[in-house]
Structures are given as C-alpha cells and as structure tokens.
Amino acid sequence: MSAYLHGFGAYLPERVVANAELAERLGCTAEWIEKVSGILERRWAAPDETVAGMGVAAAEDCLRKAGIAANTLGMLIVASGSGARGFPGPAAEVAARLGLDSTPAIDLPIASAGSLFGLALAMQLAETQGDVLVVAAEKMSAVIETQPMDPNTAILFGDGAGAALVSARPGQWRMLDAVLHTDGQSREALAFDGTGPLRMNGLTVILQAARKIPQSIEEVLGRQNISAQQVAVFLLHQANLNLVTRVAKSLGVAPEKMFANLQRYGNTSSASMLIAASEWVETKPEPGPIVFSAFGAGFHWGAIVADSGF
Amino acid sequence: MPDSSRTQRLRKLVQEIAGKPAPGDEQESLFESGLLDSFALPDLVSAIEKEFGVKVPDSDLNPRKFDSIARMDAYLADHP
Numbered sequence: 001m002s003a004y005l006h007g008f009g010a011y012l013p014e015r016v017v018a019n020a021e022l023a024e025r026l027g028c029t030a031e032w033i034e035k036v037s038g039i040l041e042r043r044w045a046a047p048d049e050t051v052a053g054m055g056v057a058a059a060e061d062c063l064r065k066a067g068i069a070a071n072t073l074g075m076l077i078v079a080s081g082s083g084a085r086g087f088p089g090p091a092a093e094v095a096a097r098l099g100l101d102s103t104p105a106i107d108l109p110i111a112s113a114g115s116l117f118g119l120a121l122a123m124q125l126a127e128t129q130g131d132v133l134v135v136a137a138e139k140m141s142a143v144i145e146t147q148p149m150d151p152n153t154a155i156l157f158g159d160g161a162g163a164a165l166v167s168a169r170p171g172q173w174r175m176l177d178a179v180l181h182t183d184g185q186s187r188e189a190l191a192f193d194g195t196g197p198l199r200m201n202g203l204t205v206i207l208q209a210a211r212k213i214p215q216s217i218e219e220v221l222g223r224q225n226i227s228a229q230q231v232a233v234f235l236l237h238q239a240n241l242n243l244v245t246r247v248a249k250s251l252g253v254a255p256e257k258m259f260a261n262l263q264r265y266g267n268t269s270s271a272s273m274l275i276a277a278s279e280w281v282e283t284k285p286e287p288g289p290i291v292f293s294a295f296g297a298g299f300h301w302g303a304i305v306a307d308s309g310f
Numbered sequence: 311m312p313d314s315s316r317t318q319r320l321r322k323l324v325q326e327i328a329g330k331p332a333p334g335d336e337q338e339s340l341f342e343s344g345l346l347d348s349f350a351l352p353d354l355v356s357a358i359e360k361e362f363g364v365k366v367p368d369s370d371l372n373p374r375k376f377d378s379i380a381r382m383d384a385y386l387a388d389h390p
Contacts, residue, residue: 183368203348210352246352
C-alpha cells in the first residue's frame with residue numbers, strides 16, 4: 001500500500017474578527033483572549049456562506065495546486081462538525097458543486113480531528129479508489145453565536161476550510177503510517193447538539209489532549225523509527241497556542257517546529273490542520289519527515305507521518 | 311486518612327506550579343479559585359507522577375481527581 005500527498009488547499013472567509021471586537025461583545029479584554037489562547041483574530045463567514053461552499057472553495061484551490069481535474073477524482077471525503085443539517089451531510093453538496101455525479105462522497109462528522117481521520121482513510125483507500133480529495137470545512141461562528149455566547153468557547157473558534165489530495169501515484173510526500181484512536185468515555189466533555197451552546201469542559205479537554213497528542217505522535221514515529229527531533233515540521237490541529245507549545249515541550253522539540261497560524265485564524269476545528277498544511281507549503285519548506293496530529297470531540301485523536309525524503 | 315507528609319509534598323508541588331502559596335483549605339478548588347489554569351493541570355499531573363513515583367493512567371485523567379489538595383491526596387491514597 002502506497003499513498004502520497006500531492007497538495008493542499010485552503011479557503012478563509014474575508015471578514016476578520018479581531019479580539020477587540022469579540023471582547024466588547026463578551027465583556028472581557030482583548031489581552032485576556034490572547035493570553036489564554038494565543039489568538040489575535042479569526043475569520044467569520046458571511047451569513048450566506050456555508051460549510052459546503054467553503055469546502056468547495058478549498059477543494060478547488062487544492063485541485064488547482066495539485067494540477068488535478070475534479071472529474072478524475074476517485075473519492076471525496078468531507079469532514080465537518082458544523083454542517084448545517086443532519087443529512088445529507090455537506091459531502092453530497094461539495095461533490096455536486098465540483099461537478100461529480102457518481103464519485104463516492106463520504107461525510108465524516110468529526111470536529112477537530114476530522115481531517116486527520118480523513119487523511120488516514122484516504123491513505124488506505126487511494127490504491128483501490130484512485131485519487132481521494134479530503135476536505136474539511138467548518139462554520140464555527142454559527143455554533144458559537146448561539147445565545148448566550150460563552151466567552152470560554154466563543155473566543156477560540158473561527159471559520160474556514162482546507163483540503164488535501166491523496167493518491168497512490170507518486171507525489172511530493174509519501175504517507176508512511178497513521179495511528180487513530182477514539183475514547184468515548186469523555187464524549188460529553190466537548191459537544192454540540194445542533195442547537196444551544198457548544199459545551200466544553202476545558203480542564204478535561206486540555207488534560208487529555210496534552211497527553212494524548214504527544215503519545216500518538218510518539219507512537220507513529222516509533223513505528224517508523226523516526227525520532228521527534230528528525231521531524232521537519234509538526235502540522236497540528238490549531239486548537240490553542242498554549243497547547244501546541246506544550247506538545248513541543250513534551251516531545252522535546254523546539255516550539256518553532258510547530259507550524260502555527262491560529263494567531264490569525266483561531267481554532268477552525270477540523271479545517272485547521274489542512275489550512276495550516278496549505279500555508280506551510282507556501283513557505284517552500286525543506287524536505288524531511290512531517291507529522292500531522294489532531295485531538296478533538298469524541299475524543300478522537302491520532303497522528304500521521306509522511307516524508308518527502310524518500 | 312490524610313497523610314500530612316503527603317499533603318505537604320502536594321502543597322509544595324502546587325506552589326511550584328502556581329508560583330503562589332497553596333490555599334490553607336485543602337478542600338478548596340485550585341481551578342475555581344483561579345490559582346491554577348487549565349494549562350497548569352497537565353503540569354500538575356506530571357509533577358505528581360514524578361514526585362510520588364506513580365503512573366496516572368489516561369482513564370484517570372479526570373480534573374475532579376486533581377481539583378484540590380484533598381482530592382489529590384485521596385487519589386494517591388487509593389493508588390499507592
């Protein structure tokens with residue numbers, strides 16, 4: 001089984017919501033938001049922008065960068081925890097708007113770790129299905145704007161979409177291995193029922209994430225005999241800058257190895273990891289192993305290692 | 311039964327992580343009082359593991375177990 005990452009794409013809505021604007025609505029200070037999250041601003045979608053629409057924009061960006069026509073795709077996977085309705089999920093609309101009328105399209109209703117699970121599935125399916133486009137799109141502003149807004153969660157989230165193309169054809173990064181985990185014991189610690197406020201027990205989430213993210217990274221790297229110090233970059237779910245820094249400390253690597261853009265976009269849930277990957281590629285990075293990792297509601301978590309030095 | 315030596319060691323750990331004295335009331339929530347924030351909790355659990363030579367399994371990573379000096383003491387009493 002061989003799978004390769006051929007490229008990434010991203011879409012961010014135009015509207016910038018700075019901490020000052022949010023602080024005024026929430027009755028806190030911009031400085032407090034930055035201190036507890038590392039976030040300076042985030043993007044919020046326009047009222048008429050949808051999860052599927054943002055997903056299509058990221059998909060088209062990814063396909064353009066990978067030099068692939070949508071009609072050659074063998075499968076589409078769309079992750080989102082903030083889809084507008086129960087069913088059908090956004091995958092069907094994204095497929096239709098990409099002009100696909102028979103290509104299988106799967107929804108992954110997994111917030112935060114959805115794109116990681118999508119990449120891991122694509123890695124397994126690319127050989128039999130052909131090119132797999134993984135899309136993750138979130139309109140978290142619609143989730144957090146339910147009244148009353150909870151300052152502890154409203155400060156964190158932003159909107160956006162990311163995408164990645166996975167293929168069995170040789171490409172820029174060979175996907176070496178993936179580990180995925182789920183523990184439903186804490187499923188109520190981070191949950192959104194579709195209406196009403198998002199519920200988050202921050203202490204539980206941070207305590208679990210701070211341990212499970214490094215564990216899964218060490219697990220996947222250990223299976224490939226790669227040390228954390230050999231990794232060129234860590235592309236993590238952009239949950240909170242304090243958490244990202246803590247993961248670096250646990251792994252014994254410099255914080256600079258953790259690509260971070262959440263200062264500008266906040267936590268875009270499942271989309272964040274692919275948005276980060278898309279921006280990281282634009283920096284023309286040096287070759288070497290790259291690690292993806294995410295943790296989120298469920299709890300679902302895991303890590304993937306890929307390498308451009310093959 | 312509370313172990314005075316153990317609670318003293320726990321107080322010292324809390325003080326080191328918080329950078330402030332631990333509360334006099336061992337029942338007081340370290341988080342609701344604002345002494346520790348959510349990102350201090352992983353540090354606190356790691357410090358307990360190191361100080362007392364125990365391994366806190368993932369299934370025990372429940373903030374309620376480490377919310378106060380009394381609760382930490384009770385956890386350690388149950389997991390020698």
